[in-house]
Amino acid sequence: MKIVLASNSPRRKELLAQAGIEFIVDPADIDEVTSETFPAKVVEDLSRQKALAVAGKHKGEIVLAADTVVAFDDKILGKPKDEEDAFRMLTELSGRAHQVYTGVTIVDAGGEVKTFSECTEVTMYENSPEAIRSYIASKEPIDKAGAYGIQGLGAVLVKGIEGDYNNVVGLPLAKVYRVLYNV
Template sequence: MTHIADTDAPPARLYLASASPRRRELLTQIGLAHEVLLVPAPPGEDEPQHDGESASDYVRRTARDKALRGRDWMRAQALAELPLLAADTTVILDGAVLGKPADREDAMRILRALSGSVHEVHTAVAVCAAGEQLLEAVSITQVHMRELSDDEIGRYCDSGEPFGKAGAYGIQGLAGTFISHISGSYTGVMGLPLFETSNLLRSAGIRIP
């Protein structure tokens, strides 16, 4: 299957090149009818930062690559030409990129590192608009996480919530009790900063309800 459409929904106004349920929920929250475009990921998609590449440049590059690959896939499948949105989120601690945990042990390791920290969440959004136009933005949010005991970390990992999430936590779920303060975009930490996203979509000619 190349795309997912809700037959009871109004006609889609854009494609979302992401399987993230959180991104889909956020687009729905602001009233944007969309279809999920399931684009096959190439080997090495989650490649590490290039030497000398900043965290913002890294996350911008990965979002851009996803968007361009999505546009190519859309055209190869002869789908209706609509604006296409892709995003990428990463957590930065002391200059190191923390991605999605590979397993429970990795999730424990990441959460121990984040415990008691002030870290950054970088989310880049890329929109392929009319023709070859590409629009981009990056949201950077500082997140303060309280000290966590090993027992708390273990129980959180047992919940299953850390998996599939950059930094091994979801601020909108149980991990919301771990976060004392943020400076920036709450929805950016979730995976799609709505302020930046809505600005890009307006520039792409999409009216936000």
């Protein structure tokens, strides 16, 4: 079964390939706007918008879309605007737990839409300003929600997780697999 991935995320591509899922890429070109405010509902709504936008171009095919956010105290932390914004975010997360939510929408070949979300709790080490600045100097946090990538250098900032690691990377792979293949 071939999937249309409505995302250009390198991490999502890697995860699908890791699971042996064949796919093509057709990224959704939408304005990511939602009236939802709770993180789980935000990612579900945005993934649904992306999936439906791409499904219209791929009738009879399976479309997979996802959206991931980092939330701290139910406030969404997007991608940092600059290095100072990254420093602010990472300082705020230092020594504390936060949540990573990924919303997933799958439109099957018959047009049936399934939307769900996954939440993983991430706890950061108490990171010194020097450690945070050193990480920011790598430029890795600039294009990452919450200003870190657990799959890269940001892994050294993370004390532990509760839940699906792959969800933090950008796709709850095991759950997606089970929905796709009715496992």
